[in-house]
Amino acid sequence: MGRRLRRRPPADHAQRAEWMRKHPFEWLEVSTYPATYSAHVIARAIRTGDRVEMLRHYGPAGVFETRTTTTEDGTTVDARFIGEAVNG
Incomplete structure (x- = not known):
């Protein structure tokens, strides 16, 4: 039988996006x-x-x-804020 992965709490996307906007170009783990x-x-x-809720x-x-x-627990997503989009 395979190894059972532990359940992680859902990512707080609002908190993570806000932190990244305050710390541009710094990577932050979103979730695994x-x-x-x-x-x-x-x-x-x-x-x-994407406008997914x-x-x-x-x-x-x-x-x-x-x-x-x-990673050992799956696939980790990291993100960083790189600046405002340019309208052109």
Whole structure:
């Protein structure tokens, strides 16, 4: 039987987005997801400013950068605020 992953509390996206806006260009762990697919969906939604209810704090598109890392517990999503989007 496989190793059972411990359940982590859900990410407080509002708190994380606010912290990143106050600390531009500093990476912050958003959360670790047991499924790689889930981590990549979250990372994409943060980058694109997707209006998914729990991710609405990361808009507009292009103001956050993300990276994913494979860990013992799954896939970790890190993000950082890189500045306001340029309208062009």
